Amino acid sequence: MGDAIVGVVANPLSGRDIRRLVTLASVFPTAEKANMIQRMLTAFGAVGVHRVLLSTDLGGISAAVFRAIQRHRHQDARWPEVEFLDGQPIRQSAQDTVDAVRRMVTTGARVIVCLGGDGTARVAASAAGDVPMLALSTGTNNVFPAVREATIAGLVASGAVPTEGATRRAKLLEVRAGDRIETALVDVAVSTERHVGARAVWDPATVTQLFCAFAEPDAIGLSSVLGQLAPVARHEPHGVTARLSAGAPRQVLAPIAPGLVVPVGVGEIEPMRPGSVHPVDARAGVIAVDGERELTFGPGEEPAVRLRADGPRCVDVPAVLAASARLGLLTSTPPTPGGAYDRHG
Numbered sequence: 432m433g434d435a436i437v438g439v440v441a442n443p444l445s446g447r448d449i450r451r452l453v454t455l456a457s458v459f460p461t462a463e464k465a466n467m468i469q470r471m472l473t474a475f476g477a478v479g480v481h482r483v484l485l486s487t488d489l490g491g492i493s494a495a496v497f498r499a500i501q502r503h504r505h506q507d508a509r510w511p512e513v514e515f516l517d518g519q520p521i522r523q524s525a526q527d528t529v530d531a532v533r534r535m536v537t538t539g540a541r542v543i544v545c546l547g548g549d550g551t552a553r554v555a556a557s558a559a560g561d562v563p564m565l566a567l568s569t570g571t572n573n574v575f576p577a578v579r580e581a582t583i584a585g586l587v588a589s590g591a592v593p594t595e596g597a598t599r600r601a602k603l604l605e606v607r608a609g610d611r612i613e614t615a616l617v618d619v620a621v622s623t624e625r626h627v628g629a630r631a632v633w634d635p636a637t638v639t640q641l642f643c644a645f646a647e648p649d650a651i652g653l654s655s656v657l658g659q660l661a662p663v664a665r666h667e668p669h670g671v672t673a674r675l676s677a678g679a680p681r682q683v684l685a686p687i688a689p690g691l692v693v694p695v696g697v698g699e700i701e702p703m704r705p706g707s708v709h710p711v712d713a714r715a716g717v718i719a720v721d722g723e724r725e726l727t728f729g730p731g732e733e734p735a736v737r738l739r740a741d742g743p744r745c746v747d748v749p750a751v752l753a754a755s756a757r758l759g760l761l762t763s764t765p766p767t768p769g770g771a772y773d774r775h776g
Contacts, residue, residue, distance in 0.1 A: 435480045437511075437588045438535030438562075439468055440528055440555060442547035443490025445570040459569040464546055465495035467567070467581035471544065472496075474585025476509040478761075484540055486531035487517045525554045532558035542588045542746060549575050549652070549721040553616050556601075556743035563598045565746040574650045575601075575616045575721070579748060587751040591760050594744075597751045602644040602670060602705075603742030606718055608726045608734035615720035616743070618643045618654045619736050622717045625727065635675065635687055635695045639713055642672045642703065642736045652722055656685045656695050661702075670703035670738045674712070703738040710735045 441464050468485070475483060487493040493515055503510055516534050521527055532543055532555050542563050545555040548570015556564060565584055566576035577584075587597070604615040621640040638653065645665045646657035657663075660683060661671045679696030686692045703709060711718070711734040718726040718734060728734050755761050 435588060436482045436484065436538065436540050437475060437480050438484040438532065438538075438540035438543045439471065440486040440531045440535070440543065440545050440547075440551075441465075441468060441488070441492045442528060442545075442551040442569070443488040443492050444523065445547035445551050461491045462495065464492050464569055465499070467546060467569070468492070468496050469499050470581040471585035472510045472513070474582045475511050475588055478586055478588065478591070480511045480585075480588055483511050483513045484535045484538055485513055485515050486527070487515050487521065488527070489521055489523060525550070528554045529558045536560055536562050544584060544588070545576070547576065548573050549617055550723050552576050553614065553721045556616060557614060559743055561744060563594065563744045563746045565748070574618075574647075574652050574654055577748065583748065583752070586755075586761070587746055587748055592751050592754045592758070596754055597747060598744045599666070599747050599750075600740065601665070601742035601745050602668075603739040604642055604644050604670070604720070605737045605739055606720060606726060606734060607737075608711075608718065608728040609732045611726060613718070613720045613725050615642075616644060617652070617721050618646075620653050620719040620722075621711050621713055621734075622719060622724065623713065624717050624724070625715065635685075635693060636677055638675050639716075640672065640674055640711060642670065642709065642738075644670045644738065644742075646671055651686045651689060653685075653687055655687065656683050656697060657700070659683050659685060660697060661700050668705055668740060671700065672703050672709055672736070673700040674698040705738050705740045708735050708737045 485493060500513055516531050519530055535543055540562060543559050545552055545564060545566045546569045552566040552575045567584055568576040568578045604619050606613045606619055619642040620638045622637045623639060624637050641653055643654045643657050646654045646663045648658040648662050650658050657671050657673055663671050676696045676698050679698045681697045682694045683697055685695050715729045717724045
């Protein structure tokens with residue numbers, strides 16, 4: 432375990448988009464993001480991770496962790512060495528996450544832990560390559576990231592469980608508009624609006640088409656619309672797409688953002704097979720990926736969406752800890768045959 436290197440990237444701006452103002456979505460404070468990292472450091476140290484690469488920011492997360500490290504030096508508990516990835520411009524944009532993850536991969540990180548919402552996970556995945564990623568929820572919309580205690584997340588990072596049994600491939604939606612390409616981990620929405628603006632999509636009345644890599648009935652966000660009508664699990668190979676219209680006879684009451692439950696009209700629903708290409712019907716508008724408007728397009732560009740099976744490799748936390756229990760990795764004595772509890776042991 433001693434050669435394990437873990438990368439941690441925390442988005443200081445996650446959980447602060449326009450939905451916080453229009454739907455009363457919760458704000459994830461900087462202090463809690465820093466606290467989560469400290470809890471992970473405790474778990475990292477317990478399982479033998481010797482080095483952690485941490486992104487730097489202007490929002491106070493890395494500064495709070497730095498101060499905690501200074502205090503921690505006088506305590507008995509062991510934390511791994513923390514290397515702050517400074518020395519490069521901080522733009523306070525998604526590019527900061529991309530740059531940090533690329534440096535982590537180049538340095539040899541075995542796992543990338545990402546703190547943010549769906550948008551942060553998407554850009555982190557674009558830079559992680561084949562390095563397993565663990566996305567933890569600290570955003571406004573948290574469909575792809577896991578809502579999981581950071582201490583438990585830290586226990587999976589030692590690398591003692593083989594990658595084959597510890598990770599799974601996520602699906603990916605690829606959007607092409609002219610010579611521009613964007614990807615999404617959860618959904619792609621086509622809007623009649625003509626500008627990017629505040630980026631976050633929170634009004635379904637403007638959405639004409641919806642593409643989902645997966646659609647869970649208990650999710651929040653645009654994917655919840657199809658989660659009620661045509662659920663698709665994360666592990667299933669296919670996706671789902673539909674045309675939306677306020678006047679459609681089929682109406683779904685969907686939680687499309689925290690604190691916002693509205694009726695959405697749904698027309699034709701089709702499955703998305705891996706590799707299949709689905710054209711965008713609108714001649715002009717804007718395309719949102721994982722809830723954020725990224726691509727504007729006009730007549731002649733003919734955007735299309737394709738479902739891919741080669742998305743990011745994601746850490747399966749329950750599978751890792753189940754394997755750990757089976758192999759006795761966190762116990763001081765080997766487990767009894769069949770996992771039986773030895774009362775006298």
